[in-house]
Amino acid sequence: MTRPNTPFLSSRRGLLRAGAGLGAAAALPGLAQAQDFAGRTIEFVIPFAEAGGSDVWARFMAPFLAKHLPGKPNVIVRNVPGGGSITGTNTFYQRARPDGLSFIGTSGSTQFPYLLGDPRVRYDYTRMIPTYVSPTGGVVYLPKSLGIENVSQLARLRDRELVYGSQGATSLDLVPMLAFRLLGLNVRHVFGMRGRGEGRLGLMRGEITIDYQTSSAYITQVMPMVQAGTAVPMFSWGVLDGQGNVQRDPSFPDLPHFVEAFEMVNGSKPSGVEYDAYLAFFASGFAGQKPAMLPHGTPDNIVAAYRKAFSDAVADPELQARKGDVLGEYKQAVGDDVQAVYRVATTIKPEAREWVRNFLATNHNVRF
Structure with a gap:
């Protein structure tokens, strides 16, 4: 009480x-x-x-x-x-x-x-x-109308502008913002959404062309769309194991996690300051x-x-x-796993922090 x-x-x-x-x-x-x-x-x-x-x-x-x-x-x-x-x-x-x-x-x-x-x-x-x-977790998905069947085909969309409904540049939607950039996608972020449900509804109306939903919302609201043939899952964010390594989401074991998706699209593992920034915010916002x-x-x-x-x-x-x-x-x-997961979720390299602050200030007019 x-x-x-x-x-x-x-x-x-x-x-x-x-x-x-x-x-x-x-x-x-x-x-x-x-x-x-x-x-x-x-x-x-x-x-x-x-x-x-x-x-x-x-x-x-x-x-x-x-x-x-x-x-x-x-x-x-x-x-x-x-x-x-x-x-x-x-x-x-x-x-x-x-x-x-x-x-x-x-x-x-x-x-x-x-x-x-x-x-x-x-x-x-x-x-x-x-x-x-x-x-917690989440899944990125596309409307079937884009003609992409799985994440290995995602690079086909690099020359096309996609639209994402965002709750704000420094909200949890910072994670997909950084992920889409790493994947080389051209995504326009439309701010002002009051919740992820509005993004899903926008996709259903054809106004939004890329979206993610948290695990529970994906299972209850998006999987029926997948089964009906109107939406296609791409990848999950993944989870962290007890050593702080990214693993597949147990709720979606058949979907690649983001790191696997990156490798499928780019042919190499992610690295560098942009990935360090993504990993910090992914761990903090989800894993x-x-x-x-x-x-x-x-x-x-x-x-x-x-x-x-x-x-x-x-x-x-x-x-x-x-x-x-x-x-x-x-x-x-819990137990021995707490410290490693907590450290990844609450730590960011100074150069990654500086990069993401400059990125947000330059591209989205965020002031700190």
Whole structure:
């Protein structure tokens, strides 16, 4: 449940304390030694409004985490929206205590401003401690009318202008923007879409000529079009394995992932600064879209308790039976897999950041 009238900076129960520099385990002897949260209330901070994707994810995971943390504490979701999720994340990063009584879940739309060097960002993913990462996926497809049967024929469209309906140059649609560029496609990005559903409807009307949908939307909305012979799948974005390597999406094992698609179109593996930029945003927006993190300075034994609890939660038969569209068929990054997936999803090479910032400023009038 959410307590809507309790401010995030509440001093109640000492969940949060203003100020930074809170790293000493000695200041938290009870929790650090006992690793027992019995009778406690833990806040799962979500820097988005209620009913969005991250909120649904958090509310689905919270009772399973409560079940498997030592002492079976009460885990509640605290929504702190604002600034496109930057406001709540800044506040958590600067003021959350490292006592295991609060942790945060973000998403690609929180990670993108960080990767782009947005001056509003005050949080540092390298200093937060990942305990769990949840992926998602998506599929790029074309209308059948273009006459392309599979991704190996995609190069035939390089001399033709394609149209993509975008929610914004720095939104999750930055991933297809970079992917299409790497593939050498001439794509005009029409901004102002309020959701991916509008892009799909535009394609059905003949106004859009290339689109992607997230996995659940592709399965429910686009696969019937494929079966009816009006749409043709090209490739999935793919997923990351425990070592951070791109693999096929388990929801679409017969489709090549983007790296395979690139090789089929170009005859070589992708490399260079543009690919480094793509890989960072793909990992952040899809393969490692939703990480759950503890504050910097949290004692190792509390971190271990959280990581074990998330591992046990993901393996819980009840969760497996109910995961449906919330988690899908994706392997959740827990235990030893967390660190590698998190690192790829929250890291970008300085030269890749500089390249993508210049690209967005020059081609799409984005100002940082």
